[in-house]
Amino acid sequence: MAKPAVIVVGADKGGVGKTTVARTLLDYFTAHHLPTRAFDSESPKGTLKRFHPDVTEIVDVTLVPDQMKIFDTLASVEAQVTVIDVRAGMLSPTLRALRDIGFLEAVKKGQITFAVFHILGSSIASLNEIEDTAPFTTDARYFLVKNYVNNTSFFEWDQATHAAYFNKLKDAVEISIPKLNEMAYEQVELASVPFLTFVANKGPKGDPANYSFVLRGYVRHWLGNVWAEYDRIKLNDIIAAGAPVNNPRVQAARS
Amino acid sequence: MPQPAPVYIVASPRPRVGKTLLARLLIEFFRAGDRPLVAYDLNPRDPVLAGHFPRLVRPIDIADTRGQMMLFDQLIASQPVTRVIDLGYKSFDQFFAVMAEIGFAPEARRRTIEPVVLFVTESAASIVRAYANLRKLIPDATFVPVHNEAVSVTFDKEDYPPSRAECRMIRIPRLSPVVRGVIDRPSFSFGAYMVATAGGPTEVHQWIGTIFAEFRELELRLLMGKLSASLSRRSAPAWRGRGSF
Numbered sequence: 001m002a003k004p005a006v007i008v009v010g011a012d013k014g015g016v017g018k019t020t021v022a023r024t025l026l027d028y029f030t031a032h033h034l035p036t037r038a039f040d041s042e043s044p045k046g047t048l049k050r051f052h053p054d055v056t057e058i059v060d061v062t063l064v065p066d067q068m069k070i071f072d073t074l075a076s077v078e079a080q081v082t083v084i085d086v087r088a089g090m091l092s093p094t095l096r097a098l099r100d101i102g103f104l105e106a107v108k109k110g111q112i113t114f115a116v117f118h119i120l121g122s123s124i125a126s127l128n129e130i131e132d133t134a135p136f137t138t139d140a141r142y143f144l145v146k147n148y149v150n151n152t153s154f155f156e157w158d159q160a161t162h163a164a165y166f167n168k169l170k171d172a173v174e175i176s177i178p179k180l181n182e183m184a185y186e187q188v189e190l191a192s193v194p195f196l197t198f199v200a201n202k203g204p205k206g207d208p209a210n211y212s213f214v215l216r217g218y219v220r221h222w223l224g225n226v227w228a229e230y231d232r233i234k235l236n237d238i239i240a241a242g243a244p245v246n247n248p249r250v251q252a253a254r255s
Numbered sequence: 256m257p258q259p260a261p262v263y264i265v266a267s268p269r270p271r272v273g274k275t276l277l278a279r280l281l282i283e284f285f286r287a288g289d290r291p292l293v294a295y296d297l298n299p300r301d302p303v304l305a306g307h308f309p310r311l312v313r314p315i316d317i318a319d320t321r322g323q324m325m326l327f328d329q330l331i332a333s334q335p336v337t338r339v340i341d342l343g344y345k346s347f348d349q350f351f352a353v354m355a356e357i358g359f360a361p362e363a364r365r366r367t368i369e370p371v372v373l374f375v376t377e378s379a380a381s382i383v384r385a386y387a388n389l390r391k392l393i394p395d396a397t398f399v400p401v402h403n404e405a406v407s408v409t410f411d412k413e414d415y416p417p418s419r420a421e422c423r424m425i426r427i428p429r430l431s432p433v434v435r436g437v438i439d440r441p442s443f444s445f446g447a448y449m450v451a452t453a454g455g456p457t458e459v460h461q462w463i464g465t466i467f468a469e470f471r472e473l474e475l476r477l478l479m480g481k482l483s484a485s486l487s488r489r490s491a492p493a494w495r496g497r498g499s500f
Contacts, residue, residue, distance in 0.1 A: 114441045184322040211330045217357020 004074040005113035006082045006103075007241045010091030010133075016121040018146040019047045021177060022085040024226045025117070027196045029081050031227070032236050039070055039080035041087040041094075048085045050192050053204075055079075059084065061094045071103055071163050074112065081239055091118065095136035108139045113239060115141040117175075132248055141238060142172040148179045178225050184218040187211060195223050259481055260368045262330055262338040263397075268347045268385045273403040273427060274375060275303050276438075278341035280427075280463075281373075282308060283445040284470045291336045295326060297350065298343035306441060317346055323353050331359065333366045349394055360395035363478040371397040373425070375403055378410035386415055389464040397422055397480075399473060404429040414454065425469045434458050 007025060011018040016195065022038065026048075029036040038056040040046030049056040050064070059066035059083065074082065086094045095116075098104050116137050131236040188198045191211065197221045201207040230236070265278045275471045278294065282304075290386050291450075292311065296304040299316035316322045330338060342350055354360065360370050372393070374386055390398055399422045400415035417423055430438070437443060438459065 181320055183324075212324045212328050213359075213362070214320070214327045214353070214357050217327075217359070217362075218320075220358065221356045 002080050002240070003113055004082065005078060005115070006084065007115045007117060007239075008084045008086055008094065008098075009117040010086035010090070011088055011096065011119040011121065012091065013121050014088035014092065016088075016119045017149045017177070018119045019051075019085055020149050021117055021119055021145055021147060022048050022083055023051050023195060024177070024223065025083055025230075026055065027194050027223065028227055028230050028235070029083075029239070030194070030196060032211070032240070034081050034236075034239060035079040036081040036083060036250045037077065038085065039066075039085040040085045041090065042085070043087075046085075051194055061090070062097055062192065067097065067101055071101065090134075091116075094130040095133055099136055102134060104139065113141075114139065115143065115235075115238065117143045119144050119145045119147050131184065143175050144172050145177060145234075147177045149177050149185065150179070175229050175233060177229070178222060180222040181215070181218040184215040184222070187215050188219060195219055199223065218229070259477070260333075260335050260337065261477065262340065262363065262368060262370045263400075264340045264342055264372045265351075265375070266342045266347060266350075266389075267374055267377075267379065267382070268344055269379075269382060270344045270373075270448045271332045271423065272377065272406045274343075275341050277373060277375070277401060277403070277427065278304050278339055279307055279464055280445060281339050281470065282311065284467050285337050285339070287446040287449070287467075293329070293336055294339040294341070296341050296343075296400050297326075298341065298345045299346075304341040310420075317349060317353065327353070327357060327359055331363060331366065331368065333368070336422075351389060357391050362391050364395055369424075369481075371477065372396050372398045373377065374398060374415070375406070376400045376410055376424070377407045378414075383414040390418060397429070397477065399436075400424045403427040405435075419476075419480055421480050422473065425464075425473060428462055428465055430462055431458065434462070447485075 008023040009018055009025070015133060019042075026036055026038060026235075036055060038052055039059045039061070040048035040056050041059055041061050042048070043058050043060050046056065046058045048059055057069070059069060061070070070082065070084065084094075095104075103112070104114075106112050116133070117132065187194060191198055191203070191209070193202065193204050197204075197206075198209075198211060199216050201209050201211055201216060248253055263281055265274045265281070267274055275298075282292065282294055293305065294308065294312040296302040296312050296314040297317060298304070299314065299318070302312075302314035305312040305314040312432075315326050317326055354370075363370050370393070372389070374380070374389070376386070382425040385399070396418070400417060402410070404422055404427060412424065415424065438445070447457060447465055
Protein backbone atom coordinates (compact mmCIF):
# COMPACT_ATOMS: atom_id res chain seq x y z
CA MET A 1 0.00 0.00 0.00
CA ALA A 2 1.21 3.53 -0.77
CA LYS A 3 2.43 5.63 2.12
CA PRO A 4 -0.48 7.54 3.69
CA ALA A 5 -0.48 11.31 3.36
CA VAL A 6 -2.01 13.82 5.75
CA ILE A 7 -2.68 17.42 4.75
CA VAL A 8 -3.61 19.91 7.42
CA VAL A 9 -5.30 23.10 6.22
CA GLY A 10 -5.36 25.82 8.85
CA ALA A 11 -5.41 29.52 9.54
CA ASP A 12 -5.07 31.79 12.50
CA LYS A 13 -8.45 33.38 12.00
CA GLY A 14 -11.73 32.80 10.21
CA GLY A 15 -12.82 34.28 6.93
CA VAL A 16 -9.55 33.82 5.06
CA GLY A 17 -10.89 31.08 2.80
CA LYS A 18 -9.40 28.06 4.57
CA THR A 19 -12.27 25.78 3.65
CA THR A 20 -12.20 27.05 0.06
CA VAL A 21 -8.60 25.87 -0.21
CA ALA A 22 -9.50 22.51 1.36
CA ARG A 23 -12.28 22.15 -1.23
CA THR A 24 -9.89 22.82 -4.12
CA LEU A 25 -7.55 20.17 -2.71
CA LEU A 26 -10.33 17.57 -2.55
CA ASP A 27 -11.28 18.40 -6.15
CA TYR A 28 -7.62 18.18 -7.19
CA PHE A 29 -7.20 14.70 -5.70
CA THR A 30 -10.53 13.57 -7.17
CA ALA A 31 -9.31 14.66 -10.61
CA HIS A 32 -6.07 12.73 -10.05
CA HIS A 33 -7.99 9.63 -8.94
CA LEU A 34 -6.35 9.61 -5.52
CA PRO A 35 -8.70 8.13 -2.90
CA THR A 36 -9.21 10.90 -0.35
CA ARG A 37 -11.10 11.43 2.90
CA ALA A 38 -11.56 14.64 4.85
CA PHE A 39 -12.11 15.73 8.42
CA ASP A 40 -13.79 19.00 9.23
CA SER A 41 -13.14 20.42 12.68
CA GLU A 42 -15.78 23.13 12.43
CA SER A 43 -18.02 21.40 14.93
CA PRO A 44 -20.98 21.00 15.03
CA LYS A 45 -21.77 22.29 11.54
CA GLY A 46 -18.90 21.82 9.13
CA THR A 47 -18.67 23.87 5.95
CA LEU A 48 -16.40 21.35 4.27
CA LYS A 49 -18.90 18.59 5.01
CA ARG A 50 -21.64 20.64 3.33
CA PHE A 51 -19.69 20.62 0.05
CA HIS A 52 -18.13 17.13 0.27
CA PRO A 53 -20.55 15.15 2.47
CA ASP A 54 -19.58 11.73 1.10
CA VAL A 55 -15.94 11.90 2.14
CA THR A 56 -16.06 14.25 5.14
CA GLU A 57 -16.52 13.62 8.85
CA ILE A 58 -16.82 16.29 11.53
CA VAL A 59 -14.28 15.90 14.33
CA ASP A 60 -12.53 17.74 17.16
CA VAL A 61 -8.84 17.04 16.64
CA THR A 62 -7.95 17.90 20.22
CA LEU A 63 -10.13 15.05 21.58
CA VAL A 64 -8.58 11.61 21.91
CA PRO A 65 -11.49 9.59 20.39
CA ASP A 66 -11.43 11.79 17.31
CA GLN A 67 -7.64 11.61 17.09
CA MET A 68 -7.99 7.83 17.10
CA LYS A 69 -10.62 8.06 14.37
CA ILE A 70 -8.21 9.97 12.15
CA PHE A 71 -4.74 8.68 12.91
CA ASP A 72 -5.27 5.08 14.01
CA THR A 73 -6.93 4.40 10.67
CA LEU A 74 -4.30 5.96 8.39
CA ALA A 75 -2.83 2.65 7.31
CA SER A 76 -6.07 0.72 7.12
CA VAL A 77 -8.50 2.87 5.15
CA GLU A 78 -8.74 2.86 1.39
CA ALA A 79 -8.14 6.59 1.20
CA GLN A 80 -4.49 7.39 0.61
CA VAL A 81 -4.90 11.09 1.36
CA THR A 82 -6.42 12.55 4.51
CA VAL A 83 -7.28 16.25 4.42
CA ILE A 84 -7.97 17.92 7.76
CA ASP A 85 -9.66 21.32 7.70
CA VAL A 86 -8.68 22.79 11.06
CA ARG A 87 -10.97 25.32 12.69
CA ALA A 88 -9.75 28.94 12.71
CA GLY A 89 -7.20 29.62 15.42
CA MET A 90 -6.64 25.92 16.12
CA LEU A 91 -3.65 25.32 13.86
CA SER A 92 -1.00 25.55 16.59
CA PRO A 93 -2.96 23.47 19.17
CA THR A 94 -3.60 20.86 16.48
CA LEU A 95 0.06 20.61 15.55
CA ARG A 96 0.93 20.39 19.23
CA ALA A 97 -1.56 17.53 19.62
CA LEU A 98 0.01 15.77 16.62
CA ARG A 99 3.40 16.01 18.28
CA ASP A 100 2.03 14.67 21.56
CA ILE A 101 0.50 11.57 20.00
CA GLY A 102 3.73 10.71 18.18
CA PHE A 103 2.41 11.59 14.73
CA LEU A 104 5.24 14.02 14.00
CA GLU A 105 7.72 11.35 15.02
CA ALA A 106 6.21 8.98 12.43
CA VAL A 107 6.54 11.74 9.84
CA LYS A 108 10.19 12.19 10.79
CA LYS A 109 10.78 8.45 10.28
CA GLY A 110 9.24 8.71 6.83
CA GLN A 111 6.23 6.53 7.63
CA ILE A 112 3.72 9.24 6.74
CA THR A 113 3.79 12.11 4.24
CA PHE A 114 2.72 15.31 5.99
CA ALA A 115 1.88 18.69 4.50
CA VAL A 116 0.59 21.86 6.11
CA PHE A 117 -1.33 24.46 4.13
CA HIS A 118 -1.17 27.58 6.25
CA ILE A 119 -3.70 30.09 4.92
CA LEU A 120 -2.49 33.61 5.58
CA GLY A 121 -4.77 36.45 6.49
CA SER A 122 -4.04 40.05 5.62
CA SER A 123 -3.15 41.05 9.19
CA ILE A 124 0.15 40.87 11.02
CA ALA A 125 -1.46 38.35 13.40
CA SER A 126 -1.29 35.73 10.68
CA LEU A 127 2.47 36.14 10.58
CA ASN A 128 2.68 35.65 14.34
CA GLU A 129 1.03 32.31 13.76
CA ILE A 130 3.92 31.28 11.52
CA GLU A 131 6.23 31.70 14.49
CA ASP A 132 3.99 29.48 16.61
CA THR A 133 3.69 26.70 14.06
CA ALA A 134 7.28 26.63 12.78
CA PRO A 135 8.67 24.34 15.53
CA PHE A 136 6.13 21.61 14.68
CA THR A 137 6.65 21.55 10.97
CA THR A 138 10.33 20.84 10.46
CA ASP A 139 9.58 17.51 8.77
CA ALA A 140 6.43 18.62 6.99
CA ARG A 141 5.97 20.14 3.58
CA TYR A 142 4.97 23.62 4.63
CA PHE A 143 2.94 25.78 2.26
CA LEU A 144 2.08 29.39 2.95
CA VAL A 145 -1.09 30.18 1.05
CA LYS A 146 -2.06 33.69 0.07
CA ASN A 147 -5.72 33.40 -0.69
CA TYR A 148 -7.01 36.09 -3.03
CA VAL A 149 -10.24 34.24 -3.78
CA ASN A 150 -12.28 37.04 -2.25
CA ASN A 151 -9.77 39.69 -3.26
CA THR A 152 -8.13 39.92 0.16
CA SER A 153 -5.44 42.55 0.06
CA PHE A 154 -2.08 41.34 1.26
CA PHE A 155 1.06 43.02 2.40
CA GLU A 156 -0.41 45.92 4.20
CA TRP A 157 2.69 45.17 6.31
CA ASP A 158 5.99 46.54 5.10
CA GLN A 159 8.35 44.28 3.20
CA ALA A 160 10.98 44.20 5.94
CA THR A 161 8.47 42.85 8.48
CA HIS A 162 7.21 40.38 5.92
CA ALA A 163 10.71 39.13 5.13
CA ALA A 164 11.62 38.86 8.82
CA TYR A 165 8.76 36.42 9.42
CA PHE A 166 9.10 34.43 6.25
CA ASN A 167 12.81 33.90 6.80
CA LYS A 168 11.98 31.96 9.94
CA LEU A 169 10.69 29.18 7.71
CA LYS A 170 13.57 28.04 5.62
CA ASP A 171 11.71 25.33 3.74
CA ALA A 172 8.29 26.89 3.22
CA VAL A 173 6.83 27.35 -0.24
CA GLU A 174 4.40 30.09 -1.11
CA ILE A 175 1.16 29.47 -3.04
CA SER A 176 -1.26 32.06 -4.40
CA ILE A 177 -4.93 31.27 -4.85
CA PRO A 178 -6.28 33.71 -7.47
CA LYS A 179 -9.48 35.71 -7.22
CA LEU A 180 -12.73 34.10 -8.32
CA ASN A 181 -15.59 36.12 -9.80
CA GLU A 182 -17.85 37.03 -6.85
CA MET A 183 -21.07 35.91 -8.46
CA ALA A 184 -19.55 32.58 -9.48
CA TYR A 185 -18.32 32.06 -5.92
CA GLU A 186 -21.77 32.88 -4.54
CA GLN A 187 -23.50 30.49 -6.92
CA VAL A 188 -21.24 27.60 -5.91
CA GLU A 189 -22.00 28.45 -2.28
CA LEU A 190 -25.72 28.34 -3.00
CA ALA A 191 -25.40 25.11 -4.95
CA SER A 192 -23.42 23.51 -2.06
CA VAL A 193 -21.52 21.23 -4.41
CA PRO A 194 -17.80 20.70 -5.11
CA PHE A 195 -16.31 23.12 -7.64
CA LEU A 196 -15.84 20.25 -10.08
CA THR A 197 -19.50 19.27 -9.81
CA PHE A 198 -20.53 22.87 -10.45
CA VAL A 199 -18.34 23.01 -13.55
CA ALA A 200 -19.88 19.76 -14.76
CA ASN A 201 -23.37 21.33 -14.30
CA LYS A 202 -24.47 18.69 -11.80
CA GLY A 203 -26.48 18.92 -8.59
CA PRO A 204 -25.53 17.50 -5.17
CA LYS A 205 -26.73 14.01 -6.13
CA GLY A 206 -25.20 14.05 -9.58
CA ASP A 207 -28.48 15.12 -11.16
CA PRO A 208 -28.41 17.56 -14.11
CA ALA A 209 -28.39 21.19 -12.98
CA ASN A 210 -28.91 24.48 -14.75
CA TYR A 211 -26.04 26.69 -13.63
CA SER A 212 -25.00 29.63 -15.77
CA PHE A 213 -22.53 28.75 -18.53
CA VAL A 214 -20.68 31.99 -17.82
CA LEU A 215 -20.31 31.25 -14.10
CA ARG A 216 -19.26 27.66 -14.79
CA GLY A 217 -16.67 29.03 -17.19
CA TYR A 218 -15.32 31.39 -14.55
CA VAL A 219 -15.09 28.56 -12.00
CA ARG A 220 -13.42 26.21 -14.49
CA HIS A 221 -10.84 28.83 -15.42
CA TRP A 222 -10.16 29.70 -11.78
CA LEU A 223 -9.93 26.06 -10.68
CA GLY A 224 -7.49 25.45 -13.53
CA ASN A 225 -5.30 28.26 -12.22
CA VAL A 226 -5.46 26.92 -8.65
CA TRP A 227 -4.49 23.46 -9.85
CA ALA A 228 -1.65 24.97 -11.85
CA GLU A 229 -0.30 26.22 -8.51
CA TYR A 230 -0.61 22.70 -7.05
CA ASP A 231 1.11 21.29 -10.12
CA ARG A 232 3.87 23.91 -9.73
CA ILE A 233 4.60 22.64 -6.20
CA LYS A 234 4.32 19.05 -7.53
CA LEU A 235 1.62 18.23 -5.01
CA ASN A 236 0.51 15.15 -6.87
CA ASP A 237 4.06 13.78 -6.90
CA ILE A 238 4.52 14.53 -3.21
CA ILE A 239 1.35 12.65 -2.32
CA ALA A 240 1.41 9.88 -4.92
CA ALA A 241 5.05 8.97 -4.56
CA GLY A 242 5.06 9.29 -0.81
CA ALA A 243 8.76 9.84 -1.07
CA PRO A 244 10.72 12.78 0.32
CA VAL A 245 11.41 15.47 -2.23
CA ASN A 246 13.92 18.28 -1.92
CA ASN A 247 12.21 21.30 -0.48
CA PRO A 248 12.56 24.46 -2.52
CA ARG A 249 13.53 27.46 -0.44
CA VAL A 250 11.02 30.12 0.41
CA GLN A 251 10.66 32.72 -2.31
CA ALA A 252 8.45 35.05 -0.36
CA ALA A 253 11.12 37.28 1.14
CA ARG A 254 12.30 38.20 -2.33
CA SER A 255 8.87 39.23 -3.62
CA MET B 256 -25.65 16.89 -39.66
CA PRO B 257 -27.38 19.45 -37.38
CA GLN B 258 -27.98 22.93 -38.80
CA PRO B 259 -25.15 25.27 -37.79
CA ALA B 260 -26.21 28.33 -35.79
CA PRO B 261 -23.77 31.12 -36.54
CA VAL B 262 -22.97 33.95 -34.14
CA TYR B 263 -21.71 36.92 -36.15
CA ILE B 264 -19.62 39.26 -34.01
CA VAL B 265 -19.02 42.60 -35.71
CA ALA B 266 -15.88 43.95 -34.07
CA SER B 267 -13.15 46.55 -34.11
CA PRO B 268 -11.20 48.14 -31.27
CA ARG B 269 -11.86 51.54 -32.85
CA PRO B 270 -15.03 53.68 -33.02
CA ARG B 271 -16.62 54.98 -36.22
CA VAL B 272 -15.42 52.30 -38.61
CA GLY B 273 -18.88 51.14 -39.71
CA LYS B 274 -19.59 48.33 -37.23
CA THR B 275 -23.21 49.29 -36.64
CA LEU B 276 -23.77 49.76 -40.38
CA LEU B 277 -22.38 46.26 -41.00
CA ALA B 278 -24.58 44.82 -38.23
CA ARG B 279 -27.62 46.58 -39.77
CA LEU B 280 -26.81 45.14 -43.17
CA LEU B 281 -26.44 41.63 -41.74
CA ILE B 282 -29.74 41.88 -39.89
CA GLU B 283 -31.57 43.08 -42.99
CA PHE B 284 -29.93 40.36 -45.08
CA PHE B 285 -31.10 37.61 -42.72
CA ARG B 286 -34.53 39.17 -42.30
CA ALA B 287 -34.95 39.26 -46.08
CA GLY B 288 -34.46 35.47 -45.99
CA ASP B 289 -36.93 35.05 -43.09
CA ARG B 290 -34.18 33.62 -40.96
CA PRO B 291 -34.83 33.17 -37.20
CA LEU B 292 -32.67 35.93 -35.81
CA VAL B 293 -31.61 37.53 -32.52
CA ALA B 294 -29.27 40.52 -32.29
CA TYR B 295 -27.43 42.23 -29.45
CA ASP B 296 -26.23 45.79 -29.17
CA LEU B 297 -23.16 45.99 -26.96
CA ASN B 298 -22.93 49.76 -27.00
CA PRO B 299 -24.54 50.42 -23.61
CA ARG B 300 -24.23 54.22 -23.73
CA ASP B 301 -25.44 54.67 -27.29
CA PRO B 302 -27.38 51.64 -28.57
CA VAL B 303 -27.90 52.85 -32.14
CA LEU B 304 -28.53 49.36 -33.53
CA ALA B 305 -31.27 48.77 -30.94
CA GLY B 306 -32.77 52.09 -32.07
CA HIS B 307 -33.01 50.77 -35.64
CA PHE B 308 -34.59 47.45 -34.63
CA PRO B 309 -36.21 47.92 -31.22
CA ARG B 310 -38.13 44.61 -31.35
CA LEU B 311 -35.24 42.53 -32.51
CA VAL B 312 -32.10 43.89 -30.86
CA ARG B 313 -31.37 43.55 -27.16
CA PRO B 314 -29.05 46.18 -25.71
CA ILE B 315 -26.72 44.59 -23.14
CA ASP B 316 -23.96 46.03 -20.96
CA ILE B 317 -21.30 43.36 -20.35
CA ALA B 318 -19.33 45.46 -17.87
CA ASP B 319 -20.75 43.37 -15.02
CA THR B 320 -21.26 39.63 -14.57
CA ARG B 321 -25.05 39.86 -14.88
CA GLY B 322 -24.74 41.39 -18.34
CA GLN B 323 -22.19 38.74 -19.34
CA MET B 324 -24.58 36.01 -18.20
CA MET B 325 -27.46 37.64 -20.07
CA LEU B 326 -25.41 37.56 -23.25
CA PHE B 327 -23.27 34.42 -23.22
CA ASP B 328 -25.85 32.15 -21.55
CA GLN B 329 -28.23 33.03 -24.39
CA LEU B 330 -25.59 32.65 -27.07
CA ILE B 331 -24.66 29.17 -25.92
CA ALA B 332 -28.27 27.95 -25.83
CA SER B 333 -28.69 25.26 -28.48
CA GLN B 334 -31.25 26.88 -30.77
CA PRO B 335 -31.17 27.01 -34.56
CA VAL B 336 -31.04 30.82 -34.51
CA THR B 337 -28.66 33.19 -36.26
CA ARG B 338 -27.19 35.78 -33.89
CA VAL B 339 -25.66 39.14 -34.71
CA ILE B 340 -23.61 41.12 -32.19
CA ASP B 341 -22.71 44.76 -32.67
CA LEU B 342 -19.68 44.94 -30.39
CA GLY B 343 -18.99 48.51 -29.31
CA TYR B 344 -15.31 49.45 -29.23
CA LYS B 345 -15.49 50.15 -25.48
CA SER B 346 -16.62 46.57 -24.82
CA PHE B 347 -14.11 45.05 -27.29
CA ASP B 348 -11.40 44.00 -24.81
CA GLN B 349 -13.77 42.78 -22.13
CA PHE B 350 -15.97 40.83 -24.54
CA PHE B 351 -13.10 38.79 -25.93
CA ALA B 352 -11.41 38.41 -22.53
CA VAL B 353 -14.60 36.92 -21.07
CA MET B 354 -15.14 34.82 -24.19
CA ALA B 355 -11.66 33.32 -23.82
CA GLU B 356 -11.86 32.86 -20.05
CA ILE B 357 -15.17 31.02 -20.01
CA GLY B 358 -14.17 28.85 -22.98
CA PHE B 359 -17.09 30.02 -25.10
CA ALA B 360 -15.77 29.22 -28.59
CA PRO B 361 -14.82 25.54 -28.07
CA GLU B 362 -18.08 24.85 -26.23
CA ALA B 363 -20.06 26.68 -28.93
CA ARG B 364 -18.47 24.54 -31.64
CA ARG B 365 -19.32 21.42 -29.66
CA ARG B 366 -22.96 22.54 -29.82
CA THR B 367 -22.72 23.33 -33.57
CA ILE B 368 -22.79 27.06 -32.87
CA GLU B 369 -20.23 28.80 -35.02
CA PRO B 370 -18.66 32.03 -33.74
CA VAL B 371 -17.69 34.20 -36.72
CA VAL B 372 -15.76 37.41 -36.01
CA LEU B 373 -16.27 40.04 -38.72
CA PHE B 374 -13.28 42.28 -38.04
CA VAL B 375 -13.23 45.72 -39.66
CA THR B 376 -9.74 46.23 -41.09
CA GLU B 377 -7.55 49.34 -40.99
CA SER B 378 -3.97 50.03 -41.95
CA ALA B 379 -2.94 51.27 -38.46
CA ALA B 380 -0.34 48.99 -36.90
CA SER B 381 -2.24 48.85 -33.60
CA ILE B 382 -5.33 47.44 -35.34
CA VAL B 383 -3.26 44.89 -37.28
CA ARG B 384 -1.76 43.78 -33.95
CA ALA B 385 -5.20 43.64 -32.33
CA TYR B 386 -6.39 41.32 -35.11
CA ALA B 387 -3.39 39.00 -34.73
CA ASN B 388 -3.73 38.93 -30.94
CA LEU B 389 -7.43 38.19 -31.16
CA ARG B 390 -6.84 35.24 -33.45
CA LYS B 391 -4.39 33.82 -30.93
CA LEU B 392 -6.76 34.47 -28.02
CA ILE B 393 -9.80 32.84 -29.67
CA PRO B 394 -8.35 30.16 -31.95
CA ASP B 395 -11.68 28.31 -32.21
CA ALA B 396 -13.54 31.23 -33.81
CA THR B 397 -13.71 31.88 -37.55
CA PHE B 398 -12.21 35.25 -38.49
CA VAL B 399 -13.41 37.11 -41.55
CA PRO B 400 -11.78 40.48 -42.30
CA VAL B 401 -14.10 43.21 -43.56
CA HIS B 402 -12.79 46.07 -45.67
CA ASN B 403 -14.99 49.12 -45.32
CA GLU B 404 -13.79 51.36 -48.13
CA ALA B 405 -15.32 54.38 -46.45
CA VAL B 406 -12.85 54.20 -43.55
CA SER B 407 -9.66 52.77 -45.01
CA VAL B 408 -8.49 53.06 -48.59
CA THR B 409 -5.15 51.32 -48.45
CA PHE B 410 -3.99 48.42 -46.32
CA ASP B 411 -2.07 45.24 -46.82
CA LYS B 412 -4.28 42.19 -47.22
CA GLU B 413 -1.46 40.07 -45.83
CA ASP B 414 -2.01 41.81 -42.48
CA TYR B 415 -5.50 40.33 -42.20
CA PRO B 416 -5.37 36.67 -43.14
CA PRO B 417 -8.76 34.95 -42.69
CA SER B 418 -8.67 32.02 -40.26
CA ARG B 419 -9.90 29.71 -43.01
CA ALA B 420 -8.79 29.99 -46.61
CA GLU B 421 -12.34 29.85 -47.89
CA CYS B 422 -13.50 32.78 -45.72
CA ARG B 423 -11.97 35.59 -47.73
CA MET B 424 -12.35 39.29 -47.05
CA ILE B 425 -15.74 41.00 -47.34
CA ARG B 426 -15.74 44.36 -49.09
CA ILE B 427 -18.11 47.20 -48.23
CA PRO B 428 -17.92 49.64 -51.16
CA ARG B 429 -17.73 53.37 -50.58
CA LEU B 430 -20.96 55.34 -51.03
CA SER B 431 -21.28 58.93 -52.18
CA PRO B 432 -21.90 61.32 -49.23
CA VAL B 433 -25.45 62.15 -50.33
CA VAL B 434 -26.50 58.51 -50.49
CA ARG B 435 -24.71 57.83 -47.23
CA GLY B 436 -26.94 60.47 -45.66
CA VAL B 437 -29.99 58.59 -46.92
CA ILE B 438 -29.05 55.20 -45.49
CA ASP B 439 -28.07 56.71 -42.13
CA ARG B 440 -31.67 57.76 -41.50
CA PRO B 441 -33.06 55.72 -38.58
CA SER B 442 -36.13 54.73 -40.60
CA PHE B 443 -34.18 53.54 -43.65
CA SER B 444 -34.49 49.81 -44.39
CA PHE B 445 -32.16 48.14 -46.88
CA GLY B 446 -34.51 45.23 -47.42
CA ALA B 447 -37.56 47.43 -47.94
CA TYR B 448 -35.64 49.69 -50.32
CA MET B 449 -34.63 46.74 -52.49
CA VAL B 450 -38.25 45.59 -52.76
CA ALA B 451 -40.19 48.84 -52.84
CA THR B 452 -38.15 51.30 -54.88
CA ALA B 453 -39.08 50.98 -58.50
CA GLY B 454 -37.58 52.75 -61.50
CA GLY B 455 -34.40 50.83 -62.18
CA PRO B 456 -31.25 50.20 -60.17
CA THR B 457 -29.80 53.12 -58.24
CA GLU B 458 -26.44 53.48 -56.51
CA VAL B 459 -28.04 52.19 -53.31
CA HIS B 460 -29.49 49.16 -55.13
CA GLN B 461 -26.10 48.26 -56.47
CA TRP B 462 -24.40 48.86 -53.16
CA ILE B 463 -26.85 46.72 -51.19
CA GLY B 464 -26.82 44.05 -53.91
CA THR B 465 -23.02 43.82 -53.81
CA ILE B 466 -22.91 43.49 -50.03
CA PHE B 467 -25.75 40.97 -49.83
CA ALA B 468 -23.96 38.91 -52.49
CA GLU B 469 -20.84 38.96 -50.30
CA PHE B 470 -22.90 37.75 -47.32
CA ARG B 471 -24.46 34.98 -49.39
CA GLU B 472 -21.03 33.85 -50.49
CA LEU B 473 -19.72 33.92 -46.95
CA GLU B 474 -22.61 31.74 -45.79
CA LEU B 475 -21.94 29.27 -48.57
CA ARG B 476 -18.25 29.17 -47.77
CA LEU B 477 -18.95 28.58 -44.09
CA LEU B 478 -21.34 25.77 -44.99
CA MET B 479 -18.84 24.22 -47.41
CA GLY B 480 -16.16 24.40 -44.73
CA LYS B 481 -18.44 22.59 -42.29
CA LEU B 482 -19.31 19.93 -44.83
CA SER B 483 -15.70 19.22 -45.74
CA ALA B 484 -14.69 19.15 -42.05
CA SER B 485 -17.53 16.73 -41.36
CA LEU B 486 -16.52 14.50 -44.28
CA SER B 487 -12.86 14.44 -43.28
CA ARG B 488 -13.87 13.53 -39.71
CA ARG B 489 -15.95 10.64 -41.01
CA SER B 490 -13.09 9.33 -43.09
CA ALA B 491 -10.54 9.65 -40.26
CA PRO B 492 -9.84 6.24 -38.67
CA ALA B 493 -9.93 7.16 -34.97
CA TRP B 494 -11.07 10.66 -34.27
CA ARG B 495 -10.94 11.70 -30.65
CA GLY B 496 -12.87 14.80 -29.68
CA ARG B 497 -11.68 17.03 -26.85
CA GLY B 498 -13.74 16.46 -23.76
CA SER B 499 -15.55 19.33 -22.17
CA PHE B 500 -16.57 20.00 -18.61
